[in-house]
Amino acid sequence: MTTQESPFDELDALQLWMQTVITHPAGVKAGVASKNANQIFDMREAEIERVIQPSETLSAIQRLEIYSNAYFARLSSCLLDEFPAFAYAVGDTAFQAFASEYLQTFPSNSYTLSALGRSFPSFLRATRPADLSFESLGPTWADFLIELATVERVYSEVFDGPGIEHERVADPQDFASLSVVQWLGARLTPAPCLRLVQLSYPVHEYITDVRRGRNPQTPAPSKTYLVITRRNYLVRRSAVGESEFGLLTALANGLTVGDGVAYVAQQNQSDIDALEFELSQWFRNWAEAGYFRQIVLAS
Amino acid sequence: MLRRGRLRRLNCLESPQSRSDYAYLGLGVGLRTVHFDYLLRHTPAVDWFEIISENFMDSEGRPRYVLDQIAERYPVVMHGVSLSIGSTAPLNFKYLRKLKTLADAVNARWVSDHVCWTGVAGRNTHDLLPIPMNEESLRHVVRRIQIVQDVLERRIVLENPSSYVTFAASTMPEWEFLSRMADDADCGLLLDINNVYVSSVNHGFHAETYIRSLPHHRIAQFHLAGHTNCGTHLIDTHDGPVIDPVWKLFQTAYKLTQNVSTLLEWDARVPEFPILHAEVLKSQRYIAGVCDGEANKTSETPKASYTHGDDVKLATTPHPAVFVAAEVE
Numbered sequence A: 001m002t003t004q005e006s007p008f009d010e011l012d013a014l015q016l017w018m019q020t021v022i023t024h025p026a027g028v029k030a031g032v033a034s035k036n037a038n039q040i041f042d043m044r045e046a047e048i049e050r051v052i053q054p055s056e057t058l059s060a061i062q063r064l065e066i067y068s069n070a071y072f073a074r075l076s077s078c079l080l081d082e083f084p085a086f087a088y089a090v091g092d093t094a095f096q097a098f099a100s101e102y103l104q105t106f107p108s109n110s111y112t113l114s115a116l117g118r119s120f121p122s123f124l125r126a127t128r129p130a131d132l133s134f135e136s137l138g139p140t141w142a143d144f145l146i147e148l149a150t151v152e153r154v155y156s157e158v159f160d161g162p163g164i165e166h167e168r169v170a171d172p173q174d175f176a177s178l179s180v181v182q183w184l185g186a187r188l189t190p191a192p193c194l195r196l197v198q199l200s201y202p203v204h205e206y207i208t209d210v211r212r213g214r215n216p217q218t219p220a221p222s223k224t225y226l227v228i229t230r231r232n233y234l235v236r237r238s239a240v241g242e243s244e245f246g247l248l249t250a251l252a253n254g255l256t257v258g259d260g261v262a263y264v265a266q267q268n269q270s271d272i273d274a275l276e277f278e279l280s281q282w283f284r285n286w287a288e289a290g291y292f293r294q295i296v297l298a299s
Numbered sequence B: 001m002l003r004r005g006r007l008r009r010l011n012c013l014e015s016p017q018s019r020s021d022y023a024y025l026g027l028g029v030g031l032r033t034v035h036f037d038y039l040l041r042h043t044p045a046v047d048w049f050e051i052i053s054e055n056f057m058d059s060e061g062r063p064r065y066v067l068d069q070i071a072e073r074y075p076v077v078m079h080g081v082s083l084s085i086g087s088t089a090p091l092n093f094k095y096l097r098k099l100k101t102l103a104d105a106v107n108a109r110w111v112s113d114h115v116c117w118t119g120v121a122g123r124n125t126h127d128l129l130p131i132p133m134n135e136e137s138l139r140h141v142v143r144r145i146q147i148v149q150d151v152l153e154r155r156i157v158l159e160n161p162s163s164y165v166t167f168a169a170s171t172m173p174e175w176e177f178l179s180r181m182a183d184d185a186d187c188g189l190l191l192d193i194n195n196v197y198v199s200s201v202n203h204g205f206h207a208e209t210y211i212r213s214l215p216h217h218r219i220a221q222f223h224l225a226g227h228t229n230c231g232t233h234l235i236d237t238h239d240g241p242v243i244d245p246v247w248k249l250f251q252t253a254y255k256l257t258q259n260v261s262t263l264l265e266w267d268a269r270v271p272e273f274p275i276l277h278a279e280v281l282k283s284q285r286y287i288a289g290v291c292d293g294e295a296n297k298t299s300e301t302p303k304a305s306y307t308h309g310d311d312v313k314l315a316t317t318p319h320p321a322v323f324v325a326a327e328v329e
C-alpha cells in the first residue's frame, strides 16, 4: 500500500483511491488503471487484493463494482426524479448519457441531494450543440430541452424554498384602497417564491403532461411567459401575455407602478389608457395569486 | 389511546425491562413524501417516525410543514446520511449546526447517522461507504464523534451500514469495532438487523455472534428492512418486506436488549402506508415470542428475494437515495 508514515494518511489515501475508482465513468477496472488512482496507489489490477479482499463468490473488482454501479444509478435516479419531462423528451439512453456527463462535470459537493440538479440547466446550455447556421430559423430542439430542465429546476427551488404561507400578502383590498397618486408611486415587493421565466416553447404544459403520465408530443415553438409561484405549499404556474409579463418583470425589478406601466406602454407602443382595463384585471389577479408580499408607498 | 395501548402490550416483561439507555418509542416507520397526504388526513396510530435529516434541514416548503405537523403528534427521530463520520475530509460545521437547529425544533428523541464515509476531496457520493476496521480508523472515528457530540450537545447514535467490500487493512471484526467505538466515544448504536444479515452473507461472518457481541445497553434503536438477493451477494435495497432470517435475528436481538425502539425502512417501490405500517407491526409477533418464550411461526412472512429480472437495475441500488420531488398543481 502506501509508504506514508502516518496511518491517518493511509486512511486518507484509501478513501481518495476508492472514490476515484468507484466514480470513474468507464467503470472500476478503468478506475483502478487510471492515472489518478495510480498516483494514490501505484498498483495494477492483479494487485488489487492488497487493498480490497475478494469474497467467496465475488472478486475484489466485482465487489467494488457494486459501489460503482450504485453511484451512477442512485444519482441518475435522483436527476430523473427532478427532471422527469427532460428525461421523457430525450429518452432513457440519452438521459443516462446526459446524467453521466453531468455527474462528471458537476459531481455532488453538498450534503443534500436537493443541490444535485442545481447546475443541470446551465450544464445543458454550456454543452448545447452549435447550430449557428440554423439560428435564424428560430428555436431548436436544444432550446426545448434546456427550457424543460430550466423550468423543472425552478419548480424544485420554488417548492422547497421560502414561501408566503405564513405571511399576509397584498390582497385585492390593499390595491383598491390606494389613490391614483399613491398607486403610481408605489413599489411592490415580490413574494420570495415568485419566478418569471420567458420561454420559446410552452414547456409547462409538456411538463404537466409528463408528470400526469400522459405521453405528450414535442410542441411547436411559441413564445411563452411563465409566472411560477407557490401557494399552500404547491407550485403553481400560469402563462400570461407579453405585456403582463413585462409589467410583472418591471415591478419585480423594483420599478414603481407608474414607471412600470409607462415602460410597458412604450414597449407596446400603446397609450396607458388602452392598458387601463387590462391593468385593473392584472392587479386583481396578482393580488389573488399572492405574487406580491407588500405594497411600499413612496414616502 | 390505541398508541398507548400497544406500547403497554409491548412492554411485556415486568420492569426494569429495557437494557437500553434510550427511551422506548415502540414500533415506527420512516417518514416518506409519498405518505404525506395520508398521514395528515388519517393520523394513523403509529408509535413514532424517523426522518431523513437532510431532506428537512433546509426545507422551507411542504416537507418542513408536514414535518412540523408530524412532530406535534408523534415522537420524531432524525436519521442522517451525510455526516460522513469516517471520512478524512473535515467535518462540515455548517451542516452540524443545521442538524442541531432541526433537532431542537422537532424535539428529536435522538440523532443518528452511519458508521461510514460519504466522500472526500469536496465530493459527496451519497453512498454509505465502508471504512477499514482497524485501530487507526477507530481512533479517527471516535475523535470525530466526540467533536460532533460537543457541537450537537447530545450523544449521537450510529448505525452499521450494509457493506460489499472488506479491506485488507482491517484488523478486527465489525462488531468489535462498533463496540469499542460506542464505548470510547460514549455514543449510541442503531443496530440495523437487515444490514447485519446482508453483510454476514456478503462477508461470511456469523450474524448472531455479531449481535451477541455488542454492548446492548448502547443500542438506541433497531432498523428492519427488505433486501435483494443477487445470487452471489445481497444488496440492501429497502424495497420489500423483511425476510424470515432477519425476523429471527430481530427476535434474538430483542431478547438481548428488551424494548428497544424498532423502525421499518422502505425506500423503493414504497407501498401504501397501511401496508408499510402492517409490516412493522409484524414485529409484535416476534416480540411476543420473546415474552412468552414461544417459537414463532414465520412461514407466512413473504420472501423479498429478487433475482436478476426486468427491473433489476432499480432493485439493486443499495439504500436508494430519498429525493424530494417538487409537487406542482
Ligand SMILES: [Fe+2]
Pocket (backbone or CB within 6 Å): B159, B192, B195, B223, B265
Ligand atoms: Fe438502516
